[in-house]
Amino acid sequence: xxxxxxxxxxxxxxxxxxxxxxxxxxxxxxxxxxxxxxxxxxxxxxxxxxxxxxxxxxxxxxxxxxxxxxxxxxxxxxxxxxxxxxxxxxxxxxxxxxxxxxxxxxxxxxxxxxxxxxxxxxxxxxxxxxxxxxxxxxxxxxxxxxxxxxxxxxxxxxxxxxxxxxxxxxxxxxxxxxxxxxxxxxxxxxxxxxxxxxxxxxxxxxxxxxxxxxxxxxxxxxxxxx
Amino acid sequence: xxxxxxxxxxxxxxxxxxxxxxxxxxxxxxxxxxxxxxxxxxxxxxxxxxxxxxxxxxxxxxxxxxxxxxxxxxxxxxxxxxxxxxxxxxxxxxxxxxxxxxxxxxxxxxxxxxxxxxxxxxxxxxxxxxxxxxxxxxxxxxxxxxxxxxxxxxxxxxxxxxxxxxxxxxxxxxxxxxxxxxxxxxxxxxxxxxxxxxxxxxxxxxxxxxxxxxxxxxxxxxxxxxxxxxxxxxxxxxxxxxxxxxxxxxxxxxxxxxxxxxxxxxxxxxxxxxxxxxxxxxxxxxxxxxxxxxxxxxxxxxxxxxxxxxxxxxxxxxxxxxxxxxxxxxxxxxxxxxxxxxxxxxxxxxxxxxxxxxxxxxxxxxxxxxxxxxxxxxxxxxxxxxxxxxxxxxxxxxxxxxxxxxxxxxxxxxxxxxxxxxxxxxxxxxxxxxxxxxxxxxxxxxxxxxxxxxxxxxxxxxxxxxxxxxxxxxxxxxxxxxxxxxxxxxxxxxxx
Numbered sequence: 136x137x138x139x140x141x142x143x144x145x146x147x148x149x150x151x152x153x154x155x156x157x158x159x160x161x162x163x164x165x166x167x168x169x170x171x172x173x174x175x176x177x178x179x180x181x182x183x184x185x186x187x188x189x190x191x192x193x194x195x196x197x198x199x200x201x202x203x204x205x206x207x208x209x210x211x212x213x214x215x216x217x218x219x220x221x222x223x224x225x226x227x228x229x230x231x232x233x234x235x236x237x238x239x240x241x242x243x244x245x246x247x248x249x250x251x252x253x254x255x256x257x258x259x260x261x262x263x264x265x266x267x268x269x270x271x272x273x274x275x276x277x278x279x280x281x282x283x284x285x286x287x288x289x290x291x292x293x294x295x296x297x298x299x300x301x302x303x304x305x306x307x308x309x310x311x312x313x314x315x316x317x318x319x320x321x322x323x324x325x326x327x328x329x330x331x332x333x334x335x336x337x338x339x340x341x342x343x344x345x346x347x348x349x350x351x352x353x354x355x356x357x358x359x360x361x
Numbered sequence: 362x363x364x365x366x367x368x369x370x371x372x373x374x375x376x377x378x379x380x381x382x383x384x385x386x387x388x389x390x391x392x393x394x395x396x397x398x399x400x401x402x403x404x405x406x407x408x409x410x411x412x413x414x415x416x417x418x419x420x421x422x423x424x425x426x427x428x429x430x431x432x433x434x435x436x437x438x439x440x441x442x443x444x445x446x447x448x449x450x451x452x453x454x455x456x457x458x459x460x461x462x463x464x465x466x467x468x469x470x471x472x473x474x475x476x477x478x479x480x481x482x483x484x485x486x487x488x489x490x491x492x493x494x495x496x497x498x499x500x501x502x503x504x505x506x507x508x509x510x511x512x513x514x515x516x517x518x519x520x521x522x523x524x525x526x527x528x529x530x531x532x533x534x535x536x537x538x539x540x541x542x543x544x545x546x547x548x549x550x551x552x553x554x555x556x557x558x559x560x561x562x563x564x565x566x567x568x569x570x571x572x573x574x575x576x577x578x579x580x581x582x583x584x585x586x587x588x589x590x591x592x593x594x595x596x597x598x599x600x601x602x603x604x605x606x607x608x609x610x611x612x613x614x615x616x617x618x619x620x621x622x623x624x625x626x627x628x629x630x631x632x633x634x635x636x637x638x639x640x641x642x643x644x645x646x647x648x649x650x651x652x653x654x655x656x657x658x659x660x661x662x663x664x665x666x667x668x669x670x671x672x673x674x675x676x677x678x679x680x681x682x683x684x685x686x687x688x689x690x691x692x693x694x695x696x697x698x699x700x701x702x703x704x705x706x707x708x709x710x711x712x713x714x715x716x717x718x719x720x721x722x723x724x725x726x727x728x729x730x731x732x733x734x735x736x737x738x739x740x741x742x743x744x745x746x747x748x749x750x751x752x753x754x755x756x757x758x759x760x761x762x763x764x765x766x767x768x769x770x771x772x773x774x775x776x777x778x779x780x781x782x783x784x785x786x787x788x789x790x791x792x793x794x795x796x797x798x799x800x801x802x803x804x805x806x807x808x809x810x811x812x813x814x815x816x817x818x819x820x821x822x823x824x825x826x827x828x829x830x831x832x833x834x835x836x837x838x839x840x841x842x843x844x845x846x847x848x849x850x851x852x853x854x855x856x857x
């Protein structure tokens with residue numbers, strides 16, 4: 136194992152940011168207030184933008200600056216702002232989600248991180264320390280976000296989990312492959328934007344039809360109708 | 362390659378135009394016209410590929426060969442016939458007050474939007490754009506699933522959105538890993554690194570460890586859209602709660618395109634594994650497909666028996682057939698692949714015909730519950746006969762194309778995995794029984810008083826079934842040659 140002191144400054148920076156992004160994922164898991172959840176999500180977006188900018192600076196790839204700006208605008212500012220507006224309009228600002236087995240969820244989260252490193256193990260011999268960490272961390276973010284979606288009942292929390300999955304994937308793309316081709320990144324950004332707007336439409340459709348945003352109430356369509 | 366651009370531009374422009382047209386009476390006609398124009402463009406495209414072979418667009422963003430061009434043609438064709446069907450169907454829904462002017466605008470615009478994403482996914486050379494297009498397909502259709510705004514419809518749409526969204530996110534991770542493997546080979550980011558053509562050419566040099574991991578993620582991701590068990594939960598809900606034309610295109614087109622994506626990726630992974638056969642089983646990707654395919658096929662054919670909703674019944678039948686195709690692509694080899702390509706075509710044609718008929722049947726009975734659909738053949742003979750013949754075709758009765766492709770598949774399985782023909786035959790029998798126990802009373806039973814004839818347009822059904830019959834009796838030489846070229850692309854050797 137290399138000592139961290141011998142790593143170039145760039146690698147150290149990426150590792151710090153990776154750790155911070157992973158931390159925000161845990162913060163999402165623990166946060167039960169709607170506004171708090173969205174704020175943490177915004178911070179995660181901001182950290183991603185910072186990571187992208189750092190990679191852009193060190194590899195000198197211009198198009199990554201565009202991508203960093205896009206991430207900052209979309210994931211750190213616009214989508215959180217929009218989600219907060221939904222929260223206000225839906226009147227769930229002060230709602231606190233009741234989480235069963237809070238500690239267990241966090242321990243499961245830690246286990247998922249270990250598992251991600253285990254899955255990324257075969258890639259170890261292929262690549263530098265930074266890339267290896269990046270793939271493991273982004274896989275962990277994806278899995279932690281899924282855990283978030285599983286443990287929550289509030290539709291809005293599920294959407295935050297959904298968007299956080301996208302963040303994890305984006306992190307993998309930026310750090311391990313220095314971003315995707317521009318046309319793909321623009322396409323993904325467009326999809327994320329449209330998805331965020333559509334989720335907004337769905338919040339209101341859910342409220343109008345089942346009178347709540349509790350997705351546990353979505354249980355009409357099952358196979359056990361006999 | 363003007364035809365190629367035109368094939369993509371027409372539906373995209375159509376989506377915008379229909380958004381502008383809104384709920385005018387001629388909106389449905391515009392929808393049909395745009396679909397027809399797209400079909401003409403795709404025929405021109407297909408003729409071009411047939412004459413001159415594979416082609417790439419100037420920016421190399423689009424790529425077309427024998428494998429995807431026939432799916433483009435199929436997509437445009439089913440798009441047109443479903444648009445023709447949707448005209449009287451949606452007019453009837455409008456009269457019943459289930460949809461309003463705003464939803465009609467959304468419906469028509471997104472119908473073309475969906476066709477655009479399908480065609481883009483098929484023709485894209487860039488695996489990232491392929492992903493973007495498939496995600497966009499979810500986004501285009503999710504509001505259509507909840508079009509009726511009933512609690513069930515909203516629930517189905519939410520499930521569809523979340524499950525397909527999360528599922529397909531896995532495919533993006535797989536795509537990133539593919540890009541990672543390619544970049545290790547060619548160095549930092551020439552933007553051509555994610556092109557399928559490039560990867561396919563370099564497949565032998567790509568690192569198999571990364572590719573196996575990537576394939577696992579891509580299979581889960583796109584497999585969710587194919588409707589592979591255990592990732593299929595969204596499918597029956599989305600099919601049963603949305604408007605019927607949507608069910609027809611989801612079943613006939615979306616599932617095919619998702620499977621197409623899996624096969625494209627498998628071609629790259631196979632290339633890499635074959636070059637590193639000392640470390641990995643070169644059949645690994647195929648075995649994964651076989652496992653998932655067989656599981657989906659068996660589970661879905663059992664579930665056919667438990668259904669009460671006619672559209673759910675046939676969506677489980679779609680899962681069953683997609684499982685069969687996945688299995689066939691997994692078996693590999695020219696015979697099975699040829700069968701799978703043929704099965705994609707005939708299933709798509711037959712299943713969309715079935716959904717069209719079922720849509721009419723549900724309007725006749727005023728409900729989708731099978732217990733209340735009785736005696737179609739006496740209430741409205743054209744619908745009754747349509748349903749009977751189409752179901753016979755999908756169950757694999759001899760003169761129809763589905764029989765031919767299933768027979769090819771069984772023969773191929775007998776060659777390479779003789780024991781697996783047993784579960785296949787049992788599954789086919791179980792599925793057959795599952796379909797006909799429900800079909801019998803719906804078609805021949807005593808009509809109840811709630812049954813009343815409606816205005817129908819059975820031309821699309823007749824055309825589809827005639828084509829399926831034709832493919833079953835004699836596959837035209839040019840089409841067989843076409844399938845054979847595609848088989849050669851996928852497996853390396855042809856059948857004919």
